[in-house]
Amino acid sequence: MHISRFGSVASRHKVQLGAALSAVALAVTGLAVPNANAAPKPITIGISVSLSGDFSGDGKATQQGYKIWATWQNAHGGILGRPVVLKFLSDASSPTQVVTNYQKFITSDKVDFVLGPYSTKLTKPASDIANRYHYVMLEGIGGGPSVFSRGLKNVFDVSASATYQLVTYAKWLAATQKPQPIAYATMDDPFIQPMVDFAKAYLDAKGFTEAVYKVYPAETTDFSPIASAVAASGAKIAILGTMPPDGYAMIQNFIQAKYNPDQLIMASGPDQGADFTKSVGITNTEGIMVPNTWIPTSNYTGNKDMVALYIKTYGGDINSINADVPEAFAAGQVLAQAVNKVGSTSNVKLQAYLHSGAKFMSVQGPVQFAADGQNSGAAPYVFQWQTGQYVPVLPLGGPDKVSPIETLRPAWGTTPGA
Amino acid sequence: MLVLQAIIEGVLVGGFYALMAAGLTLVFGVMDIVNFAIGALIVLGAYLSYSLTIHFHIDPFVSLIFTTPLMTALGMFIYVFLIKPIKTNKVVMSLLTMFAVATLIEGILDICYNSGFVQIHASYINNSLRIGKLNFPLIYVLSFLLSAFLLSCLYFVTYRTKFGRSLRASMQNPVAARLVGIDTDRVSMITLGIGIGLAAIGGMIFGTTNAFNASSSYDIISRLLVIVILGGFGSVGGALVAAIFMLVIQDVVAVVWSPVWGSTAFYMILMLVLLVRPQGLFGKKGVRAQ
């Protein structure tokens, strides 16, 4: 599967190192790319991933997800009976490079399909390019509302879109708890903040009040003031729009501030598996909740295989799988199912079919696309860390059995330290 | 009460930012070098302490005994092989070199540690002292004490020792310093050593208070630079005041208004200060005529 990384380019890149030092030479070698990479038999899929820069952490997880999917897909007859070959390029977390990368995939490498990069910020320019060449952009990790508000017809998100992810929990709150003040804090981010705001809007409507609401900039490194603001509000329920690593820092600050609400739910961070438990310490994870679009233990199509494959390939255990992995995997699955159904590699046909309201199955559960390309079929889950295990607790009455929600333990308020 | 809490946290964290900024400002003052790599070096320091705590189960504070000399050596190495050879346009060339070094370090760390987020751990990291309604996170208190101690050492070295004298001499007037037989090269080398050695300590504290990965450096560098201008180039005391001032402003604005305006408020104040005192709060005015 490692063609993806270097491909036949690797053999030539000594030459190119020198060549690269002249814009003209760039062009020449660049021209050579298509014939060099052209492989008639396999289905080639181009994906730009962030292997360095701000998104490098998630970028790598995303790549793992895609790679595992390709392995799995090939084990299950590939696409249209042809083997799947992934081509990866790193975009160093920069939109400039994303634009170049997808142009190269489509125009130089002449890939059959493209899949989405990591993050809403990069998905936007990427989908513009795909659209320009009438390519479909299936993705699992670019669900910010602004991606779908542009009227592009070629973008499809297989994960539950940002806006709904915390609503499952909000609904549960409204149903089971009496209205009370809630503490909100969220990062200023196009994916995260809408999650919190949407849940807040829902809860406000149900008579829950806002104890405190703080938006903090993405580059914050000192969370103590935000944490103490939340702590001081004394709210029994805290809904946080965090991303790794600030979610970890936030928990640490809560512990230090001796603040322990009955319920603590974080937009993301606790879903990062080992990263999360290592960072906050396993004993401190007890009772922390996180919405997620994927259940590690679920029986959805290919999930068991994916988990097994992941552990076989990258080690760790079922809880150490980053949520980006299934999201990428699912995008691949939907692509395969749709293409096999369409029976050709035509992106135009594919796009029409995806809009037809057809249903697909992924490791994350059912997928069905609304007109704007968001997944209306998904029911986001809520997970809770219970005795070191990452267990689903919501939605009730879903296809998978869920454990009851417990209140947050250990009581950070009374016993100093972890 | 909340504001008071914020002020206390501001002061505690400020102490540790001052420590990181001190290295930067010293290097500025003596060598006209904007050490753009400081962020990456701090992350490097954090990773070194992290590895020691993970593999040898050494207490993070103890790990400094190993990391600090290592980083100091690295600093001297950088000076001898990268900074010293620069002849023309020192200020910018050195800045760019340091940026290149940062890129290099980030790349290497990214490969060694595979860019997942990690955090340094010790049993007491989550403890905190409670006085009345106020709350003092232990790790911040410790780091503040450590920073205070190191800063006073630094002060002692610069103002009470022979090396300090030659250091200040080279700060004020390198040419004259050379004339009176001070080996400014040696001074510079040691200064960069100290500056980067401090990054090891700053890194350890950063790593215990934040989860980090190879690209975490960018969040640090901007703040440190700002602290250094506000405090005035080459002024360690200035850095201390500026750092605490900055963090307190940010934290207070964050709790009474909104975190997103915290840093903005600070930057605005910085601008105002510079309009009145271009050389910063404690900077020496450059005497240019003749």
Add this chain to the structure above:
Amino acid sequence: MSTDTTISQRPTPPSYEVPKAIRFGALAVGFLVLVLFPLVFNNPTISTIGVFAMIFLMAVTGWNIFSGYTGYIALGHAVFFGIGQYATAMLASYWQIPPGWETFLLIPVSMFLAGLAAIPIGLIVLRVRKHTFIVLTIALMFIFQLFAYNLRGWTGGSQGLEVSQPPWDGSIFNLPYYYVGLFLAIIAIVTSFMIRRSKFGLSLLAIRDDEDRARSLGINTRNSKLTAFVISAIFLGAAGCMYAMFVGSVYPQFSFDPAFDLELSIMAFAGGLGTILGPSLGALIISGAQQYFLITFGGANVFLIVYGALFILILRLLPGGVVPAISDKWRSHVVRKEQRILDSESEGPAEAGAHK
């Protein structure tokens, strides 16, 4: 020693520059290459790299007009790059400009706005010198980034803004951007050239060498610096507008990006800071090479290491940059040729002091 009578007839001794013929020849060839480039290599991947190269070309040339000539290294010009981007995105939606040719009309507007913003900014930052100036410009850039984040009403905050893209076919899509970019880049270079050979330019170079001395020779240093600052900002604005139109989405984090200025200065240094064409050369080489490494090394994260190492190498081997290196070669060549003539008449006070 020559007598005063002959002076005025005598032409200025030609300087040790590479002769006009060669220089214009090279220039013409370069120009042709740039014009034909996207037609010959009509692969969109290459022309995309070309478009970005053009954007950086005008940006770095603009940057050089201020930083190269005055020696004040500005690391906050991303401010004007960002202003150009946001102006484009905001106005495009405000005036409901349909995606297509009309959007290009925003270029002059962005240039104007960037230049306008440069006046107050310049008045603030030009009060300080050396590193204070460098770091102050960086700080300023972060302020603008924070504004972009926080003034959600106008900037959309972290959601960013879009410039919807024309429905042109992929095969020709890049061409208009490339040629408009090339056109602007050439304007920038010509401006840079005019300034370099003007009295104003000489004043800027004097400021670079010794600002106070320049002042004591009747040069109004404040105005000269400010003028250069504004002119350079204008071209950064143009670059920003082009970028926003081409990439299609604008975010605080990417519009006001500290790395942007470092890249500009790297390009300028690699090519030759303060020379007319050096920075342009640097832009072509580095923006090209950088993107090329990424698509060549594929996913490999050795990219950062290669880039960093290469960069250190450039700084070490060509501290002055490519162009000066060349002209130095030429210079020493000419000097050797003329040494004889100089020696032959080597008496008189000038020489008396010369060799000691």
Add this chain to the structure above:
Amino acid sequence: MTLLGVEGITKNYGGIQALRNCTMNFQEGAINGLIGPNGSGKTTLFNVMTGYETPDSGKVTFRGKDITNSTPDEVFAAGIGRTFQLTRIFPRLTVIENVHIAAQRHGLIAQMRQWSQPDERARALESLDFVGLTKLAREPAGSLSYGQQKLLEFAFIMVAEPKVMLLDEPAGGVNPTLLKHLGGRIKELNKTGVTFIIVEHDMEFVMGICDQVSVMHQGSALLEGKPELIRNDPAVLEAYLGTDMTEVK
């Protein structure tokens, strides 16, 4: 009559009083010498007269006009040229470019025209010939010897045809041949009506060239008069006591 005069100038740096109530007048068309032991405030006085420093009190007058608070560029435009103790030329520019800098132009359009207009070039070459640096016109000024740099500095001030030139230790570190040459240039230029004020420790040089010498001591004027008077005035010896009478470098 008086061309350039200072009146009751006082300047303090922190504790040190560099100039105390200093009053002096320099005659038009004369070559004025300004001597005094180190730290007697000569250079500070120059800085005050050329706008580099604003005095705490007192005023500077040029042809009766008050120029106390003018900036260096204004002072220069008014016709007062000045050299520095440590020569300050533009090392990375060529000699010919150096000589063009001081040529004054007004208006944006003029500023944008080519840096070397024919008339300016003629004047530039003239002054280069005058100091004998024409051959080196194309060299970067930084590559010149110390003495040549002094001549260059002298030359590029000349270009602006100032009414008065303030020379700060022109003889410092200059070899005898060059010094003789420089002296000659000064005399010649003086004939064309340029006034000189020369700070110098080299007594031979001062006494040889000046028609009027003023002595400074502890930041104020001690006395002034013809060289021969000064030469054997007890007060001057008193002032110089303990300091080397002839610091010929």
